[in-house]
Amino acid sequence: MQRRDFLKASLAASAVAIGSSATAGVTTQPIDTRKVSTIAFPEKKPLITYSDRPPLLETPREAFTQAITPNDEFFVRWHMPEIPTHIDPDTYKININGLVKQELHISLNDLKTKFEQVEVTAVLQCGGNSRSAYKPVAGGIQWGSGAMGCAKWKGVRLRDVLNRAGLQRDAEWIGFNGMDNAAYYETPNFIREMRIDELDDHVILAYEMNGEDLPYLNGYPLRLVIPGKYSDSWVKMLSNITVTKDYQELFFMDVAYRVPDNDCECESPDEKYPRTKPITNMNVKSVIGWPTNNTVVYHNSHLVVRGVAFDDGHGIKDVLISTDDGKSWKPALLDKDANRYAFRAFRFAFKPNKYGKVNIMAKAINRLGNEQPFAHEIKWNHGGYKYNGIDVVTIEVV
């Protein structure tokens, strides 16, 4: 190597070093190459499997051509390893206690017969859905886009149950605990808390999902449903509802499921933002169910691109599709709006007239006018939460 060449090379090397020392997060499309397992979990088809203990299962992209996610394809996420393997629906009771006028122990049958029955179709999405989009790799399971689903939930209003118990005057917080347990007695339970003023009539205790009992892995026999909110508080296998005056300091409230408390909800990987806030409301998002990545189609064939879009309950106004890398956008047809908290299915007729690789992009816009950003426009956060980039699938036209 000539001395000059060496100099050039070392300059280039130092430039790289300088470039990488000020790390900025970059965001790409989430990982979409994982295959479903060969092993099926109880009441489920084989799904993308990250863990068996606690069970962590992801729904494959193909399920998102439909507005309702089938129970046997619905994603699964537990925090604790010990989950009861048998619950007797005849003896199961949900306990309401704490700052109430009368403690209640309500059986499933009483829930189904002594309260007004209500239904809500709502999206359940993990706050870390699509986390694998974030670079550097954000902490947590590297979900693709399938840690979400939409179901029709049936149950009773939480408000009705609390009214039956009667709240004491200084009641401020409601804590929810499920029957899942840690391996060690000292490990904190997965308890979530909600301020009483966050409670509205859409919050229900659901025992039914898409017309069937809740699948065991989705929280049989009863779970909390909080439409519009990320799923971290949708406590499964609910056993206890405790009303308190003071907020209880809990790991799963104070440390997990939080984003930087600034406007962009972002931070630098080198310097985390000091204050955080809970992830709460879902942002506007869409996922293409078909075609999937690497689908091979014939030139000039008639394709129907299908997918789903949703937000936190304001409702989806438009889904726009681009097949020219975002230069132009055309509106997709939207299904009749069943419920503002539900998946809004969309479809778009597309006749590919050029050969080779083609990117199909979907961008949802809600009734507030909020629209999905491009993946690269999304700024990094340490937990890899709330990704909602424009979805892109790449097909091959032959």
Added chain:
Amino acid sequence: MKKIILTTILSVSALFAQVDEPVEVPYIPFEIKMGKGFDAIQANCLMCHSFGYIINQGPQSRKHWHGKVVKMVKHFKAPITDEDVEITTDYLFEHYGNGKLE
């Protein structure tokens, strides 16, 4: 006839209660890398979670893995000795690291 109706009703309700006998979550043999410190991983991590929970976190820095192990001790009260905190961190960084200390 009454008897037949009754059996039908009973079998229908048994079907409806989908969890009428203990369910079994299958064991998945996640392929985890062998190497120095693996014994400590087996002894300290498997009690609470599968290997899948480890290998699906993506490649991380040494500081990140150390933070994860410390979180298990501090927040989840896992009884991991100080020595094993270091051994498991080294193992995780060597096999599931991104090459960066921080």
